[in-house]
Amino acid sequence: MTCEGFLVKGPSGPLVVPLGSSVVLPCYVDEPLPLKGLKVIWVRTDVNTLVHVYQDYESRSEAQYQDYRDRAHFFTDKIKYGNFSIHLENIRAEDKGFYRCKVYTEHESDETLVQIKAVEHLRVSGYNHPLSAYVGEDVTLNCSVDSHIPPEEIDEVSWRKTDKSEIIQVLGFEKNKIVPSDERYRDRAEFFTPEISKGNFSLRLKSVRTEDKGVYMCHVNAGNFSANTTAVLEQLGFSRLHIIVLILCIAAFGSALLLSLLWYQKTRSPNTNPLSLQMSVVSVPNVVMFFAFLFWGVIEGFLSETVACCAHYFLRPLLLLWTAPYTEHFPGKRKTAMHCIVHLQYSLFTNVVYSVLFKSFWEKSLRYEESDRVLITILFGIMILISIVNIVFSLAELIRNKDGRMRAVLDLVSDIGHDVLPPLQLIFLFYAFGAASGALFVVGVFPLFLTLTRYNWKDACVEKLECLRSVRRAAWLSFMIAVNAIMVSSYLIALKKEKDCVGWVCVAAFLQGLWGIVVVKHSFDDLDLPFRHVVCLIGSVGVVLVNSVALMTELIMKVVNGERGIEDMRKVVFSTECLFVSCVLLLTIFKPLIKKDPRHLQNEVAEIPHNLSNQNGEMRHLRDADEQEMDEMDETQPDSELQE
Incomplete structure (x- = not known):
């Protein structure tokens, strides 16, 4: 495989990286280059420091400057596809500056420049592994602010849960006051209040429910800086x-x-x-x-x-x-x-x-x-x-x-x-x-x-x-x-x-x-x-x-x-x-x-035309009964008693 001219590309603009986080410094070509005779050198230009070297089909970690050893790594398996980026871990404040990626082949060379414009002096860390709990138990979602900024100068801390297309406000802390949560988490979500002064904004979620499963983000704002960490609550079992x-x-x-x-x-x-x-x-x-x-x-x-x-x-x-x-x-x-x-x-x-x-x-x-x-x-x-x-x-x-x-x-x-x-x-x-x-x-x-x-x-x-x-x-x-x-x-x-x-x-x-x-x-x-x-x-x-x-x-x-x-x-x-x-x-x-009785409808129909006449008949029957009773009394009792 031969290459007649190539263009090394980098990021579209300067990078802004949170303190303590990791960042990828991009460096790549559109078409793969032959590995024979390929050499890639990453150099910190402002202090003339060697960051990393790839040569003779392998990374040369022994050539790295001490400050970047075990922190800067090539994506070795991606180099054959033309990706010469490096992964820089545990960003420090002194990592701000210019980085040159220079690529050499047997015939030509080209380079690109990457700038870490700023390192945000705000680091938010949590627990890297998913959490699990039984329904009804309490669980703690970790969020710790490791920063040069005092806790009283932190503008806002908010815990949010991403539920499909909806973002649910679980709990917040703003201007030294706790912000009420969504009604689904009311009286169930709370901070460890004595720990806030130490930068500990971990969330205690009480009486966990099955709908609490999901991804939670702790987002921190301090001045012009912001950072976040996530916590994953896995599938919950039967309580x-x-x-x-x-x-x-x-x-x-x-x-x-x-x-x-x-x-x-x-x-x-x-x-x-x-x-x-x-x-x-x-x-x-x-x-x-x-x-x-x-x-x-x-x-x-x-x-x-x-x-x-x-x-x-x-x-x-x-x-x-x-x-x-x-x-x-x-x-x-x-x-x-x-x-x-x-x-x-x-x-x-x-x-x-x-x-x-x-x-x-x-x-x-x-x-x-x-x-x-x-x-x-x-x-x-x-x-x-x-x-x-x-x-x-x-x-x-x-x-x-x-x-x-x-x-x-x-x-x-x-x-x-x-x-x-x-x-x-x-x-x-x-x-x-x-x-x-x-x-x-x-x-x-x-x-x-x-x-x-x-x-x-x-x-x-x-x-x-x-x-x-x-x-x-x-x-x-x-x-x-x-x-x-x-x-x-x-x-x-x-x-x-x-x-x-x-x-x-x-x-x-x-x-x-x-x-x-x-x-x-x-x-x-x-x-x-x-x-x-x-x-x-x-x-x-x-x-x-x-x-x-x-x-x-x-x-x-x-x-x-x-x-x-x-x-x-x-x-x-x-x-x-x-x-x-x-x-x-x-x-x-x-x-x-x-009703099972087939005569009931006939009786009901017959009831209607004779309804009033039946009532008159009942009155006549009562009157005849009264007259008969009076006749019997005439036969059995003397006149004086009848008059009385």
Whole structure:
């Protein structure tokens, strides 16, 4: 291989190198040169010092000046490709200057000049190897500033995490003050405060989560200088709490199947009362899932997700008791008791949901006017007060179930609460989360008008319109679908700027389903739930199985991949509950249409044209009975007694 003329190239401009770091001094040609007779000499020109030499197919380290020995190296395996750069390590302040790279062949030579213009007097060092830890443990990310600049003259130190395209501010130190971190690291990231005066800006990350996996950079600014170091947190393994959550999910799964089989076998035995076993079926798996979501919230979940799922599974047995058979032994009349159970769950869950929403509003309320904050707080207080009255009424009905003036007052307030609570919730949402406008405010008030002008569906349809029982129930269902559709879509509009908007909409849909059950029990007196055994098993077993498997899958994906698949467990939990509640509501409303007796429709049709005449016949029957009783008294008693 021959070379007729070549051009040695270097960097495009002077180099600025941090103190203590490494730098590559570029020197290369576009076409490879023959190795025979090749000689490369690097010289420090300003002090006439030999930096390094390549000759006779090898690096000649013995020719180096003492200051560059073991610090300056050729990329020996790259020389055959025309790369004659050297790697200069552990940059010192005195390394600033000019370096000449001169390349000789058997026939020609050429050279380039490299300048280290400045050596930044700021050195930041960390830990070179990746770190690993179990979830829930604490880990320390090292960042030490070794500099001639005193710590009090350091302008800024910031720890940042690169998460895909997003840069997350983990913790900062600026002008001798600690800068608050991103909410994901709040109360979990901290400096070793006594060590700051020594230039130690290491970061302690407490209660490590799986999403903490990644690359962290400690960036330091001091005057015109800046430097950084990185720390890598590797994939994290299962912690004890992760294993506990997995065990709880498996326990919920297994207990739901086992108890349901035992309950089914006992119901097939004659003269048995499986009420105690039924109570275990509707309570044990849900209590286990409550603790599973509680621990999930500690290690991986966020506040709104954890609170909503825990509250739901804590209160869920109330809904299942309403769907379950063998509840005639409950205190009070069965209809009243079962209605109050669902009413109690709706009121308690409403308090929990809107308490979390109010907390979210309060965290960002500083941008609101004082009058708006007061108004939103008053709306929240009214909603909580209505829910508390409903809770007191439901508990009073369940425990004592007696008539009286206080019961009548509570009943009246409770009825009003059913109607005004949904529109009050919308008004609160629109004002609290900045989505209010004239049109949306009207949408929020519209359900108030509809619910306050509700007809007595039985009297209005049967006596005035003379319609079939199925028709009046279909009309009521259409009305409820319209109101609930307005409510859920309004949640979507009001919370569209929130990160967990979809999760909140799923919660709202379930909450409206409970509200529908409560209202339908007020609107119709002749309602009951068919297929109670099947419905109770689906709710107690099927829904729990789906959610436990979903939680286990989400936990495993988070630990293995470092990312959540579903991102919000409310999407699964409350979507399945919405399906269950919708089926329960439809079965309750249209029970007459699914009766096995084929004569029921004929009786219903015959009932309508004779409705009023039947009432007149009943009056005539009562009058004839009274006349007959008076005749018997005339025959058996003297006139004086009759007159008296």
